[in-house]
Amino acid sequence: MKKLIAASLIGLSMSVASVAVATTEPVKVGMITTLSGGGAGLGVDVRDGFLLAAKLAGNDDLEVVIEDDGQKPELAVQLADKMIQADKVDILTGIIWSNLAMAVVPGAVAQDVIYISPNAGPSQLAGAGCNPNYFNAAWQNDNLHEAMGAYANTAGYTKSFILAPNYPAGKDALTGYKRFYKGDVADEVYTKLGQTDYAAEIAQIRASDADSVYFFLPGGMGIAFMKQYAQSGVDKPVLGPAFSFDQGILGAVGDAALGVKNTSQWSKDIDNPANKTFVEEFQKEYGRLPSLYASQGYDTANLILSAMNKADVNDLDAFRAALKEADFDSVRGDFEFANNNHPIQDIYVREVVKEGDVLTNKIVGMGLENHSDAYAKDCKM
Amino acid sequence: MDLALLTEQLLNGVQFGVMLFLMAAGLTLVFGVMGLINLAHGSLYMIGAFFCATVAAATGSFWLGLVASLAGAAAAGAIIEIAVIRRLYDRDHLDQVLATFALILIFSEGTRWVFGSFPLYLDIPAVLQGAVALPGGSQYPVYRLAIIIVGLAIAFGLYLLISGTRLGMRIRAGESDREMIAALGVDIRNLYTVVFALGAALAGFAGAMVGALQSVQVGMGEPVLILAFVVIVIGGIGSIKGALIGSILVGVVDTMGRFLLPEFFELFMPPSQANSVGSALASMAIYILMALILALRPQGLFAARA
Numbered sequence: 001m002k003k004l005i006a007a008s009l010i011g012l013s014m015s016v017a018s019v020a021v022a023t024t025e026p027v028k029v030g031m032i033t034t035l036s037g038g039g040a041g042l043g044v045d046v047r048d049g050f051l052l053a054a055k056l057a058g059n060d061d062l063e064v065v066i067e068d069d070g071q072k073p074e075l076a077v078q079l080a081d082k083m084i085q086a087d088k089v090d091i092l093t094g095i096i097w098s099n100l101a102m103a104v105v106p107g108a109v110a111q112d113v114i115y116i117s118p119n120a121g122p123s124q125l126a127g128a129g130c131n132p133n134y135f136n137a138a139w140q141n142d143n144l145h146e147a148m149g150a151y152a153n154t155a156g157y158t159k160s161f162i163l164a165p166n167y168p169a170g171k172d173a174l175t176g177y178k179r180f181y182k183g184d185v186a187d188e189v190y191t192k193l194g195q196t197d198y199a200a201e202i203a204q205i206r207a208s209d210a211d212s213v214y215f216f217l218p219g220g221m222g223i224a225f226m227k228q229y230a231q232s233g234v235d236k237p238v239l240g241p242a243f244s245f246d247q248g249i250l251g252a253v254g255d256a257a258l259g260v261k262n263t264s265q266w267s268k269d270i271d272n273p274a275n276k277t278f279v280e281e282f283q284k285e286y287g288r289l290p291s292l293y294a295s296q297g298y299d300t301a302n303l304i305l306s307a308m309n310k311a312d313v314n315d316l317d318a319f320r321a322a323l324k325e326a327d328f329d330s331v332r333g334d335f336e337f338a339n340n341n342h343p344i345q346d347i348y349v350r351e352v353v354k355e356g357d358v359l360t361n362k363i364v365g366m367g368l369e370n371h372s373d374a375y376a377k378d379c380k381m
Numbered sequence: 382m383d384l385a386l387l388t389e390q391l392l393n394g395v396q397f398g399v400m401l402f403l404m405a406a407g408l409t410l411v412f413g414v415m416g417l418i419n420l421a422h423g424s425l426y427m428i429g430a431f432f433c434a435t436v437a438a439a440t441g442s443f444w445l446g447l448v449a450s451l452a453g454a455a456a457a458g459a460i461i462e463i464a465v466i467r468r469l470y471d472r473d474h475l476d477q478v479l480a481t482f483a484l485i486l487i488f489s490e491g492t493r494w495v496f497g498s499f500p501l502y503l504d505i506p507a508v509l510q511g512a513v514a515l516p517g518g519s520q521y522p523v524y525r526l527a528i529i530i531v532g533l534a535i536a537f538g539l540y541l542l543i544s545g546t547r548l549g550m551r552i553r554a555g556e557s558d559r560e561m562i563a564a565l566g567v568d569i570r571n572l573y574t575v576v577f578a579l580g581a582a583l584a585g586f587a588g589a590m591v592g593a594l595q596s597v598q599v600g601m602g603e604p605v606l607i608l609a610f611v612v613i614v615i616g617g618i619g620s621i622k623g624a625l626i627g628s629i630l631v632g633v634v635d636t637m638g639r640f641l642l643p644e645f646f647e648l649f650m651p652p653s654q655a656n657s658v659g660s661a662l663a664s665m666a667i668y669i670l671m672a673l674i675l676a677l678r679p680q681g682l683f684a685a686r687a
Contacts, residue, residue, distance in 0.1 A: 036489075036490060036493065037489065037599065037600050040493060040498035040599070041498040041499045041500070043498075044498045166660050166661065166664070188652070188653060188656055189643070189656065189660070190656060190657060190660040191639075191660070192660070194604055196591075196596070196601070197397060197594075197595065199390075199393035199396065199397070199525065200390055200393055200636045200639045200640045203393060203640070204386075204640065206386075206389070206519070206520070207383070207385070207386040220500060220595070220596040220598050220601070223500055223596035223598075224594070224595035224596050227504075227505075227594060227595065227596075228522075228594055231505060231510065231511065231512065231522040231523075231524055231525075231594075232512060232520070232522055233511065233512030233520040233522070248499050248500075249499070249500055249596075251499070251500075251502050252500035252501060252502045252596050252597065252598075254502055254504050
């Protein structure tokens with residue numbers, strides 16, 4: 001009898017153990033991001049932010065596979081196929097560029113793989129093309145531009161010269177700005193994508209009667225524009241989204257960026273415990289200040305970790321519901337998902353300042369409070 | 382549209398052209414003398430910019446950085462020539478393109494490995510900061526004026542070198558008949574190394590000058606390389622004079638196209654439509670120019686070997 005009880009106890013404990021194993025099923029995340037070429041700084045920041053959050057959480061059940069897409073859509077698609085079929089990932093993330101996201105995301109979410117965007121937010125995925133398996137932990141593409149349009153009104157600008165590269169995200173940017181900006185447009189100029197000499201455009205700005213200049217030129221394009229603008233002797237104030245003034249490129253722009261207003265959903269001086277930990281630990285781990293891209297990678301990882309604590313990734317409905325609750329401490333403060341799985345969040349106005357020798361940003365005002373996006377109403381979710 | 386704006390844009394076009402010339406001169410020399418297509422020329426431009434940025438950051442002097450960019454790019458050019466390019470002269474163009482494309486990848490990732498993924502800081506020296514007033518009431522950045530002057534001086538120097546010195550004579554002879562000058566006892570291997578290093582130094586110098594104006598980052602050379610190829614095709618392969626005229630033509634057409642085409646379409650279209658049509662056409666302008674010139678003069682404007 002004793003033996004029987006002992007055996008059944010052992011059997012029972014084993015079954016309990018096996019149940020426990022089932023609830024802590026490891027979650028495999030595939031990260032496809034840009035780690036080589038001219039756009040690598042953005043991908044490196046997203047990756048480092050993501051890995052930092054994973055390290056701080058110390059959750060061994062989060063497994064990450066990282067691959068470099070080289071900013072090439074066709075390569076990103078191949079990597080996504082490989083990760084879904086061979087690596088059997090549960091979640092994909094990491095893509096920086098909207099054109100790559102548009103190549104990968106629709107195919108992946110159709111196979112019931114969850115995609116969480118740490119950066120790109122093309123309008124096509126926010127409106128009628130929204131999907132329950134697609135979440136955006138950063139912003140919809142138009143958001144930061146809309147906030148700057150709103151800020152231009154409060155700052156009293158009535159005639160803006162607006163400038164962006166001639167590609168879909170560039171057109172979204174100027175559309176976003178004009179959606180909230182009430183003044184007149186002095187001129188609207190689309191430049192070639194990848195252009196690095198802006199002498200011709202600066203000459204037009206000089207000749208125009210604009211009272212402000214709004215530009216969206218991400219990466220090296222923005223560095224080149226700001227340096228040349230500072231040399232040109234034109235003194236019309238410049239406005240832009242955070243992409244042209246983030247921590248990764250401020251050092252290369254130099255003092256030319258001082259005093260420029262830019263809009264961002266994150267800044268290193270947002271006062272909450274999560275952000276304090278993030279900024280401190282990031283500097284400790286990597287020896288540089290974090291950028292908004294790093295903050296987005298960090299939030300993406302924490303969003304996944306929060307859902308892992310609530311649901312099993314194999315139960316897709318429960319896991320999606322857990323993600324949608326967004327029950328984590330975002331470094332940007334309040335964060336929740338709208339019906340289209342895009343953020344509702346505050347967007348701040350920052351100013352480029354110098355702290356000691358280091359150029360960085362400081363919040364000087366609010367652009368848009370609790371801002372969702374213009375496409376959410378078209379999403380049937 | 383007033384005269385001041387037009388003058389400024391014309392100067393912008395010339396400045397852009399002069400910069401392209403520094404790239405195209407090396408490319409056309411290497412192509413003309415050695416018959417080699419060097420896709421890695423853009424990497425030498427990048428190397429020059431990184432040398433300049435690093436040395437300028439370490440010493441605080443842009444001028445030392447410029448010297449370093451010349452020396453560094455020339456050294457890199459000589460090393461590439463001896464280690465890799467030398468083996469390619471007898472191969473066909475496909476092998477050359479493949480090998481020099483591999484060099485682009487090696488240099489890009491190597492640079493990223495050493496300097497990281499973030500752009501470097503390089504600023505214009507204090508004496509060339511700011512803008513000067515031009516006759517006609519407009520202002521123009523001093524640095525861009527300096528680029529025009531330096532570029533034209535280098536063009537004149539190259540002209541003297543090619544037409545007046547022994548080295549120049551050998552380069553011209555090499556363009557006309559490679560086998561013959563080798564047979565006449567000229568050390569063709571050394572000549573090739575020198576020409577390649579000279580082209581590399583010019584590219585590196587251009588990279589450093591432009592780096593101060595734009596951003597010093599991995600992959601900065603490739604867009605310029607494409608334009609430089611357009612220039613040498615227009616100017617005629619192997620011709621320095623062709624490279625100069627072609628560069629200035631491309632620079633002015635590109636700048637004026639970006640500025641005038643949207644305004645032209647605005648005469649009979651709503652502004653936003655005119656803008657997108659105009660800027661789309663402006664990006665094509667130099668390629669249309671190239672197609673036209675090739676249709677009329679397939680060998681280019683000043684072909685060295687007709």
